[in-house]
Amino acid sequence: xxxxxxxxxxxxxxxxxxxxxxxxxxxxxxxxxxxxxxxxxxxxxxxxxxxxxxxxxxxxxxxxxxxxxxxxxxxxxxxxxxxxxxxx
Numbered sequence: 001x002x003x004x005x006x007x008x009x010x011x012x013x014x015x016x017x018x019x020x021x022x023x024x025x026x027x028x029x030x031x032x033x034x035x036x037x038x039x040x041x042x043x044x045x046x047x048x049x050x051x052x053x054x055x056x057x058x059x060x061x062x063x064x065x066x067x068x069x070x071x072x073x074x075x076x077x078x079x080x081x082x083x084x085x086x087x088x
Contacts, residue, residue, distance in 0.1 A: 001050050001078065002031075005063065009072035011042040019044070019074065022066050026059060027051040042072070 007019055020030060028048050035044035050056065060076050067074030 001054065001056070003028075003048050003050055003056070003076050003078055005044075005046040005048055005074065005076045007035075007042070007044040007046075007067070007072050007074050009042055009067075011037045011040050012071070015042055015070070015072060016044065018066070018070055019046075022063070023048065026054070026062070028054070028059070048076075 005019070005023070007015060009015075016033075016035065023030060023046075028050050030046050030048055032047040033044065034046075035042070037043075050059065056076075056078075063074045063076050
């Protein structure tokens with residue numbers, strides 16, 4: 001399933017490494033990634049593909065918990081929902 005992961009918060013070293021490593025350990029492939037730093041604020045959007053046997057709700061909870069541990073907001077949603085919310 002295609003899903004969008006967003007990461008926001010105060011910029012610090014290792015954010016991309018931590019999030020991408022976390023996804024790799026859960027067999028989630030990153031298909032595209034965009035990140036920027038505005039002042040001290042970090043923002044990243046990743047288009048991902050989860051494995052067929054992925055428990056999406058568990059992954060969502062784990063991502064949010066990991067984000068909290070590193071001081072970032074980390075969210076995941078189905079790509080179709082993300083697309084619908086961002087198309088005018």
